Amino acid sequence: MNKEKANISLEPLEDDDKEQFIIDNQEAFNYGALEEFGRLYDNFEEDGQIIARDTIEKSIEEGEAYRIMLDNEIVGGAIIKVNGEEGELLILFVSPKAHSKGIGFAAWCEIEKIHPEVRVWETVTPYFEKRNIHFYVNRCGFDIVEFYNKYNPDPNEEDCEHSDDEGMDEEMFRFRKIIKK
Structure with a gap:
C-alpha cells in the first residue's frame, strides 16, 4: 500500500452531481461486500445496495458533502x-479503480485541515470491512471504541426491516x- 499522501482536493458537492455521487458511493460500498463475500452476500439495505439511497441522501442533507478530486478527476467522496x-465522518469512499493510492488518507488529512476546531472525530464501519478497519486504525489514528x-x-439506529434473524x-x-493540540 502506498504510504505517501496523494495530492488531492476536496470540492463541495454540487447539486447537479448529487445523483452520480450516490451511484459512485453505492458502487464503492458494494465493491467491499462483494470483495469479502462474493455474490453470496445478501444483507443489502435496498435493491441490491449495501448502502441505501435514503441513507446517503439523509447524510448529504445533515452534513457537508465533498467530492474527492485527483488531477481534476473525481475519485471518491x-x-x-x-x-x-x-x-x-458519515461517509468516506474511494472509487475501487483508485484504491491503494493514498487517496483516502489524503482526503482524511484534508478533512482535518478544513475543521481544525474538531477535537473528537467518530465514525463507524461494518465488521467485515477489513480494509476500512485497517485504514481508520492504522492509517488515520482512530481507536475502536x-x-x-x-x-x-x-x-442511533432504528430497527431495520432488512435485518436478518442473526x-x-x-x-x-x-x-x-481524539486530536491532541
Whole structure:
C-alpha cells in the first residue's frame, strides 16, 4: 500500500452531481461486500445496495458533502457532520479503480485541515470491512471504541426491516479519534 499522501482536493458537492455521487458511493460500498463475500452476500439495505439511497441522501442533507478530486478527476467522496469540537465522518469512499493510492488518507488529512476546531472525530464501519478497519486504525489514528451487534445495538439506529434473524448486517465497529493540540 502506498504510504505517501496523494495530492488531492476536496470540492463541495454540487447539486447537479448529487445523483452520480450516490451511484459512485453505492458502487464503492458494494465493491467491499462483494470483495469479502462474493455474490453470496445478501444483507443489502435496498435493491441490491449495501448502502441505501435514503441513507446517503439523509447524510448529504445533515452534513457537508465533498467530492474527492485527483488531477481534476473525481475519485471518491466524503460526508462529514461537525458540531463545535465534535465531528462525525458519515461517509468516506474511494472509487475501487483508485484504491491503494493514498487517496483516502489524503482526503482524511484534508478533512482535518478544513475543521481544525474538531477535537473528537467518530465514525463507524461494518465488521467485515477489513480494509476500512485497517485504514481508520492504522492509517488515520482512530481507536475502536465499541462493537455494535445484536447484544449491543447501535443506539442511533432504528430497527431495520432488512435485518436478518442473526443481526449480522447490524454488526459495526465504532471508531473515535481524539486530536491532541
